[in-house]
Every structure is written in C-alpha cells, then in structure tokens.
Amino acid sequence: MLKPVKDQARVFAHGEIDISTVHHLLELIEACDNTLVTLDCKGIEFIDSTGIGLLLRKKMEMYETGRDLVFVEIPKHVSDVFEEMGIFQILEEFKGM
Amino acid sequence: MQHRFFEYLETVPGATEELVAAQKIQQLLLQDDLPINQGLTVAGVSIPAYQLSGDYYDFITDDERQRVWVLIGDVMGKGIPAALIMVMLRATVRCLVSVSDSPGELLSKLNNLLLKDLTRLKAFSSLFCGYYDEPSSLFYFATAGHPNPVYYSAKKNSIRKLEAKGTIIGILKDRIYQNHSLPLAKGDLLLLCTDGVLEAVDKNNLQVSYEMVMDLIMKHKDNSLQHLIEQIIEGINCGTDQFRRDDVTIAAVRCEEEGGND
Numbered sequence: 411m412l413k414p415v416k417d418q419a420r421v422f423a424h425g426e427i428d429i430s431t432v433h434h435l436l437e438l439i440e441a442c443d444n445t446l447v448t449l450d451c452k453g454i455e456f457i458d459s460t461g462i463g464l465l466l467r468k469k470m471e472m473y474e475t476g477r478d479l480v481f482v483e484i485p486k487h488v489s490d491v492f493e494e495m496g497i498f499q500i501l502e503e504f505k506g507m
Numbered sequence: 508m509q510h511r512f513f514e515y516l517e518t519v520p521g522a523t524e525e526l527v528a529a530q531k532i533q534q535l536l537l538q539d540d541l542p543i544n545q546g547l548t549v550a551g552v553s554i555p556a557y558q559l560s561g562d563y564y565d566f567i568t569d570d571e572r573q574r575v576w577v578l579i580g581d582v583m584g585k586g587i588p589a590a591l592i593m594v595m596l597r598a599t600v601r602c603l604v605s606v607s608d609s610p611g612e613l614l615s616k617l618n619n620l621l622l623k624d625l626t627r628l629k630a631f632s633s634l635f636c637g638y639y640d641e642p643s644s645l646f647y648f649a650t651a652g653h654p655n656p657v658y659y660s661a662k663k664n665s666i667r668k669l670e671a672k673g674t675i676i677g678i679l680k681d682r683i684y685q686n687h688s689l690p691l692a693k694g695d696l697l698l699l700c701t702d703g704v705l706e707a708v709d710k711n712n713l714q715v716s717y718e719m720v721m722d723l724i725m726k727h728k729d730n731s732l733q734h735l736i737e738q739i740i741e742g743i744n745c746g747t748d749q750f751r752r753d754d755v756t757i758a759a760v761r762c763e764e765e766g767g768n769d
Contacts, residue, residue, distance in 0.1 A: 428753075496675055
C-alpha cells in the first residue's frame with residue numbers, strides 16, 4: 411500500500427498516446443521531479459501497447475530511485491488494454507514490494 | 508520516430524539498399540515453409556507500418572511429438588529497432604520449442620532468457636503461443652499479454668474470443684503462464700492477430716473491434732485461410748496506410764480432421 415506522500419504531483423493525460431506522442435507525456439512526468447507522480451488517465455482517447463509499455467518502464471525506473479508513478483481514473487477502453495497485456499498483474503506485484 | 512527514420516534514409520549512405528536487404532530478410536523469415544500436416548492448415552500475413560515490422564508469426568512442426576506450434580508476437584515499437592528485437596525473439600522461440608513441454612513453459616523460459624536484453628533496451632514483447640497436438644486433436648495455448656485469438660466452432664456454427672491471461676515478456680522475472688486447452692474438430696478455425704488490427708480505424712473513423720473481426724470471419728470462414736485473411740484486411744481497411752496505425756499481422760489455423768469435440 412502507498413503511504414501518504416506530501417511531495418506529489420498529478421499529470422493529466424489527454425488524447426492519443428502512442429509511439430509518436432508518448433515521449434511528451436514521459437517528459438512531463440520526468441519534469442515533475444516529485445516522489446509520487448499520479449497519472450490521471452481520464453482524458454486518454456486511445457493508447458497503444460507501446461504507450462503503455464513505456465509508461466510502465468517509467469514507473470519501474472522511478473521505483474528504483476525511491477519514487478513512484480501511479481495510474482488513476484483509467485477509462486474502460488484503456489483498462490481493457492491493461493488487462494490484455496497483464497499490466498494489472500504487474501502493478502499488483504509492485505504494491506506488494 | 509517516423510521523422511528520424513526518414514532522416515536516416517536521407518543522410519546515411521546506402522541506407523535505402525540496407526533497408527531493402529533487411530526487408531527481404533524479414534520477409535524470408537516470415538515466409539518460411541508452412542507445415543505440411545494433414546490435420547491442420549495454416550496461413551499468415553504481416554504488413555509493416557513502415558518498411559520493417561516488429562510483428563511476427565511462426566508455424567513450427569515438431570514431427571517427433573506430432574505437434575504443430577503456432578506463434579504470433581508483437582515487439583514494442585515499429586520499424587528497424589522493433590524488427591531487430593523481433594528476429595531475436597523468433598530465434599529464441601525456435602530454440603525453445605524442442606525443450607518445452609507446454610506453451611506456458613516456453614513463455615516462462617523465453618521471458619527469463621530475454622529479460623536482461625529487453626530491460627536494457629527498455630522494450631518488451633507480447634506473444635501468443637500454442638500447439639496443436641495431433642494424437643489428441645487438442646490445441647494447447649498460453650498468452651503473454653497478447654490479444655486473445657478468436658475461435659470458430661464448425662459444429663456449433665458459433666464464434667467467440669478465447670480467454671487467457673499472462674504478462675508481457677521482458678518486464679518481470681520468473682513469470683508463470685497458465686496453460687489452456689481446446690478440442691478442435693473438422694472445420695474449426697482459430698484466428699490470431701496483433702493489436703495493430705484492433706487499433707486500425709475503419710472508413711467511418713471507428714476503431715476496429717473484436718466484433719467486427721468476428722463478423723468478417725463468419726462471412727468468409729468457408730474460403731481458403733489466405734483468402735479469409737485477405738478479406739479481413741480489406742474489410743477493416745488495415746491494408747492501407749491511411750487507416751493503419753501499427754504493424755498488422757494475422758495468422759489463421761483450421762482443423763481438417765475429424766476428432767475432438769467442444
């Protein structure tokens with residue numbers, strides 16, 4: 411379980427997240443420089459597997475340095491892709507670490 | 508990425524020739540001899556978003572154990588970087604086929620073997636893996652984060668998406684992939700695709716759904732597998748750049764012998 415963190419930021423993702431746009435989002439997340447970054451996924455209209463994979467890699471990178479990236483407000487069409495790729499299973503393991 | 512790709516072609520001497528050679532190698536690898544098996548017919552098509560693809564399909568015969576392996580995978584990204592990893596994935600899978608007793612075991616071994624390289628490359632891959640066991644007419648399968656296949660039952664004249672779960676390859680070590688089995692009977696059909704098919708946009712700007720793919724299968728299921736795949740590609744317009752966002756790959760398998768029941 412995540413403990414309450416004062417040093418946190420919230421990033422809102424909008425539109426289409428794929429190989430040609432995901433680096434903008436990753437740059438925004440990186441620029442936050444906070445211990446906890448929350449990615450609000452409500453505005454995502456489309457995301458491909460590359461987009462999800464690179465966000466997951468970013469979470470893993472941050473985790474290794476004592477930071478974290480969490481995904482919230484995940485719409486159904488995005489959650490379906492998460493489910494298919496086994497991302498929720500991976501995220502569950504991070505909670506247990 | 509596309510911009511960088513064209514920059515590479517324009518600035519590196521001989522890049523176009525290199526690319527054409529790489530395309531030929533990839534097509535040769537994909538167009539390997541199809542298994543000659545009386546119990547099963549197979550077909551596959553892969554269309555890159557750019558010149559090279561990170562997608563992959565393969566059919567491998569294990570004569571000793573009377574199995575035909577069916578694989579379809581998708582390496583993260585597109586173009587040359589994805590194609591290089593795809594070749595690595597294909598070679599590793601081919602080595603593992605003879606030393607794996609089940610699709611789940613193959614996926615677990617593959618994940619651990621490729622984990623270090625994929626982590627260093629910040630990449631990953633999805634892979635659906637299955638084999639048709641001729642003596643029992645059972646199709647065994649497991650998935651590593653790949654879109655599930657669609658299954659058509661000839662006896663019931665019904666179609667549905669198979670349900671299997673598993674995490675993508677190259678993220679965490681020591682993953683366990685659950686095995687599933689499905690009895691196949693004469694006329695039964697499995698259609699496998701990469702997410703490029705389900706991310707394509709049709710003429711009406713609607714994203715392709717499983718339902719659209721299933722409707723097309725029902726409409727063209729009696730054709731040859733090659734023709735069926737062509738009809739699906741035409742039906743969802745993912746054969747044209749205008750509608751395609753990603754590499755697109757479809758593989759199909761049809762059971763040709765009596766036996767099995769659903």
